[in-house]
Amino acid sequence: MRMIWAAAAAAFAVNAQAANELKIGYLSTLSGPAGAIGVEVRDGFNLAIKMAGNKLGGLPTEVIFADDTLNPEMGKQLAERLLKRDRVNLMTGVIFSNVMLAAWPTIQEGKVFYIAPNSTPTRITGEGCNPYFVSASWPNEGHHEAAGHYAKSKGYKSMYLIAPNYPAGKDATTGFKRGFGGAISAEVYTKLNQLDYSAELAQIRAAKPAALYAFLPGGMGINFIKQFVAGGLSAEVPLVVPGFAADQDIIRAVGEPMLGIFDTSHWAVDLDNDANRKFVAAFEKEYKRIPSLFAEQGYTTALLIDAAVRSAKGRIEDVPAFHKALMAAPGRMKSPRGDFKMAHNGTPVQDYYLRVVAKDSQGRLVNKKIGTVVSGLGDFWAKDCKMK
Amino acid sequence: MSTILFLEQALNSLQFGLMLFLLAAGLTLVFGIMDMINLAHGSLYMIGAYLMAELVTQTGSFWVALPLALVATALVGAALEVSLLRTLYERDHLTQVLATFAIILIANEAVRMIWGPQSIMLNAPAGLTGPVQLPGGMQYASYRLAIIGVGVLVALVLYFLVTKTRVGMLVRAGASNREMAVAMGVNIRRLFTAVFALGAALCALAGAMLGPILAVQVGMGENILILAFVVIVIGGIGSIRGAFVGSLLVGLVDTMGRALLPIAFAKMFPPQVASNLGPALSSIMIYVLMAAVLFLRPQGLFPARG
Numbered sequence: 001m002r003m004i005w006a007a008a009a010a011a012f013a014v015n016a017q018a019a020n021e022l023k024i025g026y027l028s029t030l031s032g033p034a035g036a037i038g039v040e041v042r043d044g045f046n047l048a049i050k051m052a053g054n055k056l057g058g059l060p061t062e063v064i065f066a067d068d069t070l071n072p073e074m075g076k077q078l079a080e081r082l083l084k085r086d087r088v089n090l091m092t093g094v095i096f097s098n099v100m101l102a103a104w105p106t107i108q109e110g111k112v113f114y115i116a117p118n119s120t121p122t123r124i125t126g127e128g129c130n131p132y133f134v135s136a137s138w139p140n141e142g143h144h145e146a147a148g149h150y151a152k153s154k155g156y157k158s159m160y161l162i163a164p165n166y167p168a169g170k171d172a173t174t175g176f177k178r179g180f181g182g183a184i185s186a187e188v189y190t191k192l193n194q195l196d197y198s199a200e201l202a203q204i205r206a207a208k209p210a211a212l213y214a215f216l217p218g219g220m221g222i223n224f225i226k227q228f229v230a231g232g233l234s235a236e237v238p239l240v241v242p243g244f245a246a247d248q249d250i251i252r253a254v255g256e257p258m259l260g261i262f263d264t265s266h267w268a269v270d271l272d273n274d275a276n277r278k279f280v281a282a283f284e285k286e287y288k289r290i291p292s293l294f295a296e297q298g299y300t301t302a303l304l305i306d307a308a309v310r311s312a313k314g315r316i317e318d319v320p321a322f323h324k325a326l327m328a329a330p331g332r333m334k335s336p337r338g339d340f341k342m343a344h345n346g347t348p349v350q351d352y353y354l355r356v357v358a359k360d361s362q363g364r365l366v367n368k369k370i371g372t373v374v375s376g377l378g379d380f381w382a383k384d385c386k387m388k
Numbered sequence: 389m390s391t392i393l394f395l396e397q398a399l400n401s402l403q404f405g406l407m408l409f410l411l412a413a414g415l416t417l418v419f420g421i422m423d424m425i426n427l428a429h430g431s432l433y434m435i436g437a438y439l440m441a442e443l444v445t446q447t448g449s450f451w452v453a454l455p456l457a458l459v460a461t462a463l464v465g466a467a468l469e470v471s472l473l474r475t476l477y478e479r480d481h482l483t484q485v486l487a488t489f490a491i492i493l494i495a496n497e498a499v500r501m502i503w504g505p506q507s508i509m510l511n512a513p514a515g516l517t518g519p520v521q522l523p524g525g526m527q528y529a530s531y532r533l534a535i536i537g538v539g540v541l542v543a544l545v546l547y548f549l550v551t552k553t554r555v556g557m558l559v560r561a562g563a564s565n566r567e568m569a570v571a572m573g574v575n576i577r578r579l580f581t582a583v584f585a586l587g588a589a590l591c592a593l594a595g596a597m598l599g600p601i602l603a604v605q606v607g608m609g610e611n612i613l614i615l616a617f618v619v620i621v622i623g624g625i626g627s628i629r630g631a632f633v634g635s636l637l638v639g640l641v642d643t644m645g646r647a648l649l650p651i652a653f654a655k656m657f658p659p660q661v662a663s664n665l666g667p668a669l670s671s672i673m674i675y676v677l678m679a680a681v682l683f684l685r686p687q688g689l690f691p692a693r694g
Contacts, residue, residue, distance in 0.1 A: 030505065031500075031505030031506065031606070032505070032506075032507065032605060032606075033507045033603045033605055035505060035506050035507070036506060039506070067505075165660060165664055170660065186654075186659075187659040187660075188650070188659065189659060189660050189664070195601070195602040195603055196404075196601055196602060198396075198400040198403075198532070198643070199397065199400060199643060199646045199647040202393055202396040202397055202400065202647060203393065203647065203651070205392070205393070205396065205526075205527075206390050206392055206393035206396075219507055219603050219605075222509070222603070223601070223602070223603065226511075226600070227529065227601065229517070229518070230512070230517055230518060230519060230529040230530070230531055230532075231519055231527065231528065231529045232518065232519030232527035232528075232529070233527075253509045255511075257517070
């Protein structure tokens with residue numbers, strides 16, 4: 001009898017070495033005005049898994065979805081449920097930085113790796129860096145710093161900044177200011193999920209800025225741009241935005257008034273590489289719409305997990321081995337955004353392009369790449385990360 | 389602060405206040421005449437916005453969809469009244485709050501089941517998407533001017549309806565003293581259904597007009613409902629004139645506060661603090677205003693009773 005128990009215990013111990021399936025906890029914002037972003041990322045993620053035959057890294061993959069509705073408290077509770085009740089062995093999905101920061105301590109306690117498809121707060125990648133956190137998207141300040149470089153190259157005398165009052169909003173203004181390096185005429189923070197920008201737009205009109213930089217993702221961006229154009233400001237004030245505020249989810253809702261808006265992004269739909277062409281064609285076929293940069297992020301996240309799990313031979317519980325595999329994964333995969341590297345703090349080092357909203361050959365509104373703003377831009381705060 | 393900024397903010401507060409009036413008018417009548425606290429009023433606003441968005445997609449025209457949406461929501465309101473709410477008139481306020489709160493939850497879920505959890509887009513009609521040149525060299529969104537126009541028109545129509553028609557007289561009698569009105573032979577059941585349907589139509593109008601500016605999403609009624617209650621407390625329960633004055637006051641305090649306080653604070657605090665403090669304080673000011681009115685005139689500014 002005791003032999004059977006010993007054998008069972010030994011069997012368990014051996015099994016703890018390699019996972020035989022991937023159970024991914026996907027915590028994201030899938031409803032509300034900001035939910036469109038979560039849906040885009042999820043669709044890109046699911047597409048990659050489907051194209052890989054429902055296996056990542058050769059292991060059968062199950063994805064369990066949870067909707068945090070952009071509520072940090074809910075995000076924390078759902079993370080706990082995914083880890084304790086559903087016993088996931090990998091986590092991903094969080095879109096918004098306030099949810100990310102609230103759920104991160106719980107995820108850390110759960111001792112599973114978290115692969116970020118979107119929000120990559122500087123608080124987690126700088127001094128607070130941790131091997132369990134690896135980002136497949138960009139450091140939070142990346143797009144904004146690139147936009148700052150672009151504004152500098154345009155020679156704007158000063159910039160008026162507007163962003164929502166939450167961690168990523170502050171990362172946005174910090175990153176932009178660093179890239180721009182010039183005078184800032186005003187810094188306005190709006191309430192997260194605020195829908196009516198009449199007061200802020202009136203102030204912008206009265207301030208007559210040289211140019212405006214607005215970071216307002218999802219539904220906030222849709223409303224802001226609609227109201228910006230409706231109030232006649234688009235003719236008076238040049239607008240620069242990060243890629244998030246000008247991509248397909250917003251284009252679909254706003255339409256023609258967006259023509260001519262410049263934005264910076266780590267990816268464009270017309271990037272000239274095979275992986276991108278394959279991704280765009282597959283996405284359009286599956287979902288009958290043009291992918292946005294969010295969809296590319298979800299897709300690349302799945303590819304990253306796939307490459308890392310494959311090279312670690314399924315040993316995702318072996319922390320140093322899997323971490324090493326994740327760090328090396330960009331070199332072992334072909335992402336639609338092209339080649340990129342992973343910095344030691346787990347954030348991508350990649351190129352950022354300048355895009356403009358224009359019509360493609362079929363007359364559809366897309367973001368066309370018109371140049372490279374900065375190459376090989378990494379996370380400024382990586383310098384504070386003491387991990388090796 | 390420049391004149392242009394002041395003028396633009398004044399127009400913004402007028403626009404917001406008038407939309408709030410549409411909701412408050414229905415709410416105050418229901419509370420005043422039927423003595424019923426109706427939390428589901430915000431849900432009618434949401435249903436109105438969703439129906440409008442759906443009808444615009446079906447018919448392709450904003451102006452065709454608008455009257456249809458109003459009628460449809462009025463029917464929904466009347467159906468709700470006849471079936472559920474009629475049983476609540478005799479009950480105490482707490483029961484009414486609980487029951488109508490349940491309606492909010494049911495309505496939210498129903499909308500989520502029919503239209504999905506994503507917010508749907510409702511765009512301004514073509515022709516009103518751009519700005520209009522105002523005297524003084526200022527540009528203002530033409531759609532917001534249209535909202536102000538509609539709000540003023542509805543206010544005038546309601547004024548006419550309530551003060552100059554027989555139906556309006558019955559409504560005022562019911563608001564003033566329900567038992568006496570019943571004793572005088574007013575068909576109170578039909579009056580109630582009609583008042584409720586009218587309130588629902590007004591909600592739908594507000595929802596449909598505000599839809600292009602705000603997003604049409606599940607739960608959109610809750611926030612504006614709270615403001616509507618503040619308005620009717622300030623204005624006086626049962627009084628449309630009170631609802632009008634109250635909503636303009638609340639619109640003014642809210643918009644001006646949101647706009648001016650951050651500017652004032654920006655001189656004293658860093659931008660992130662100023663941006664947080666401004667809107668927070670302006671929303672507190674609305675409640676301070678309400679508390680002041682309650683302290684000085686507990687029945688509100690223009691009480692319908694007594």
